[in-house]
Amino acid sequence: MDTLFTPEQIAQYHRDGYIIVKNLVSQPETALLYKTALEDDAMRKNALDLNDQSGKKTKLSLWFTPGNDVFGYLTRSEKLVGRAAQLMDSDAPVCHFHSKLMQKEPRVGGAWEWHQDYGYWYKNQFMFPDQLLSIMVALTAANKENGCLQVIKGSHKLGRVNHGFAGEQVGADMVMVNNALKTMELVYVELEPGDALFFHSNILHRSEANLSDHPRWSVISCYCSQSNLAYNETSTSWKEAVQIVPDDAILQWKAASLSEADFLKKENDPALKDTGWEQ
Template sequence: MVDAFCFDEKFELTDAMKNKYEDDGFFVVKNFLDKEEVENIWKTLEEPDSIMKKGYVTHEPDGKKIMRILYSQPGNDFTGILARSEKIVNTVEELLGGEVYHYHSKFILKNAHEGGRHVWHQDYGYWYKHNVFPDMITVWMPIDKATRNNSCLQLLKGSHKCGRITHVPSSGFMQTEADPERIEQLKQVCEHLYCEMEPGDVLFQHCNLLHTSAPNDSDMRRWAFVACYNRRSNSSIVKHHHPQYSPIEKVPDSEIKKCTNFTDFSGKDFVNPIGNEDDRKLYSAYNIRKP
């Protein structure tokens, strides 16, 4: 279990939050998104022409699956407005100490019984070849209840302080794994936490924080929406599938609920490293059931 802060209408980043981010590498804010905002994320998945059609499925060595929807630009649909909202972007900019831009967003979808494992890694372990400094952050938003039983995130508290460690290709499809020997050493000095969260809770996570998630063998699905940001001064030095700096058009929080665009995903620049038509059909036809 992890400690959490509570969201209110006058939300602002506090010294306690900043200190926790610096000391622990993360913090959680409960009810950062209200019920209506979570429901509206779901609408982007439920509509007949939903964002689900843009996704892909990876088949892991153990027979499990991980479903993802990945894109580089936020766009103007509901998820884009949310990712550009002041309450998220202003918080991220304060934590990183400067202007940020949208690096990418994604849905990570682990279904009951078949959801695959994410190996121990740092997000910067994937990103450092294109970005010189770890001035990057992940904002993790569950849209299902995330528990120890259904593959919630596991974190090594304070592990971001060790800096980026060596990552090697994993047996998992397209996954990169932090050095297992180093992980075992860090487990001796960093508290191993299970980050259980409710829909609407939000995790702000340092890009060097070590984390993992187990296979989802439970009867409960575990779906999440994730937005990642890079500091402007750290704009990618190598062109790749995620963008270099472009200004993020922040919107007032009041615009989140005003947005009724759940089907026009133009300009999001989707990334599909698989390109398998059969998987895309499976993905778009998957039975969606809200919690």
């Protein structure tokens, strides 16, 4: 099946903490996703603004249960779920934790500070970081000019790094980040629309502010194994097996509105609360 990774690609993911798949999402699919992101009113109404350390705003819309909208069809597609299953350290069914639309507008889109996703999700008390991963699909071109994602190759092998607040975001301990940068390779993840980045929950990554004249939009779907318990998470999709749909659903199936999605409210995000228990 062309929806699956080869053994060599799986080994590359475990070595580097990430892998890029070119043209995983077709150009017509990507165009439809981007058009929906721009036009669906629910995305705009449910967008969260998070300040970086300089005060610039980065914007995202985050929802939990993958529905019957075009983004739900992407998240539930064979080509994403099948590959996610191959990369996680579990034979249990794949579940969907959440998806988010990242919106970096020209000249004003803020930075994301250095962090690990598990630096956030540790507060949700997920047990096993090797059973968590994210898949970023570029909806527009991502490059150095417009603040593309940067990763520290192999840094997932450090395990969880302590995190604190950096602006309104949660950022990794910069002593460890700087040590990692001295030791490992910094990679700029430049993507074309439709390219996908699969990355481990513990890989250190960041992105610069978008000071270019071009937007940088992407959708990131975060998956976990059904065997990965989360003791401080009130949503439920993380423990429900994904109802997989065929890859052609994005273009061929009737799509519902995103207004039916269960969006995250900023005040309910445990990652943005200083709970104290994990220090």
